[in-house]
Amino acid sequence: MNDLNNHIVSAFDRELEGIQAQIMKMGGLVEASIMEAAASLETRDIELAEKVRAGDKVIDDLEDVLNEEAARVIALRSPTATDLRVVLSVMRMSANLERIGDLSKNIAKRTGVLVQMPPVGDTSTSLRRMAREVELMLKDALDAYIQRDEALALDVIARDEDVDKMHNTMFREFLTFMLEDPSNITACMHLHFIAKNIERMGDHVTSIAEQVVFLATGSKPDEARLKKDKTSTTLGPQHTGNGA
Numbered sequence: 064m065n066d067l068n069n070h071i072v073s074a075f076d077r078e079l080e081g082i083q084a085q086i087m088k089m090g091g092l093v094e095a096s097i098m099e100a101a102a103s104l105e106t107r108d109i110e111l112a113e114k115v116r117a118g119d120k121v122i123d124d125l126e127d128v129l130n131e132e133a134a135r136v137i138a139l140r141s142p143t144a145t146d147l148r149v150v151l152s153v154m155r156m157s158a159n160l161e162r163i164g165d166l167s168k169n170i171a172k173r174t175g176v177l178v179q180m181p182p183v184g185d186t187s188t189s190l191r192r193m194a195r196e197v198e199l200m201l202k203d204a205l206d207a208y209i210q211r212d213e214a215l216a217l218d219v220i221a222r223d224e225d226v227d228k229m230h231n232t233m234f235r236e237f238l239t240f241m242l243e244d245p246s247n248i249t250a251c252m253h254l255h256f257i258a259k260n261i262e263r264m265g266d267h268v269t270s271i272a273e274q275v276v277f278l279a280t281g282s283k284p285d286e287a288r289l290k291k292d293k294t295s296t297t298l299g300p301q302h303t304g305n306g307a
Contacts (some may be wrong), residue, residue, distance in 0.1 A: 101194035226265035
């Protein structure tokens with residue numbers, strides 16, 4: 064009986080390791096999609112933008128695989144509270160990663176429109192810097208997950224405020240460009256939606272970091288961070304879904 068129990072435990076451990084390896088693979092693909100989407104905008108590279116759009120299907124498929132495997136583990140293994148936290152955290156993280164992939168795809172879609180218009184200042188470079196900050200946050204959130212590092216996860220959560228500030232600064236820049244030259248209005252509207260997409264990415268990375276804190280401690284962070292973004296309704300509804 065002990066041999067059988069040991070075999071079951073060993074098999075379960077391998078399943079958990081497999082699920083966690085898949086979430087890290089998914090995270091790596093999403094990291095790449097963030098930077099490639101931003102690079103395609105800055106360099107006005109249509110082929111790279113198309114690569115981002117096509118790659119989103121792989122990310123979506125990985126989420127489906129993870130959810131199916133996690134549901135199977137819960138149904139068949141009846142995991143203990145600690146192991147259940149791992150499985151549930153993976154499911155929630157995969158949902159956030161999939162959403163970030165969608166937002167990257169939306170940036171790539173708008174790149175196809177923006178390349179047909181004159182560049183507006185160095186806004187594309189600024190957006191790429193903003194995306195780089197989010198990508199670094201995601202990298203650290205994934206590292207925190209692997210290491211069960213609560214302090215690093217909390218640092219990621221705190222850094223989202225910097226992304227919000229960058230977004231607000233860019234919003235003011237877009238307004239200036241539009242006021243100075245009305246011909247910039249259409250391009251700036253697209254650029255604003257891209258900035259909003261990147262800001263939303265930061266929110267999803269924050270959610271991933273919160274799952275790491277939950278996994279490490281059994282509870283969410285004590286205090287919800289107050290959002291500093293005050294522009295979400297200024298330019299009307301923000302369409303950040305697949306149809307954006």
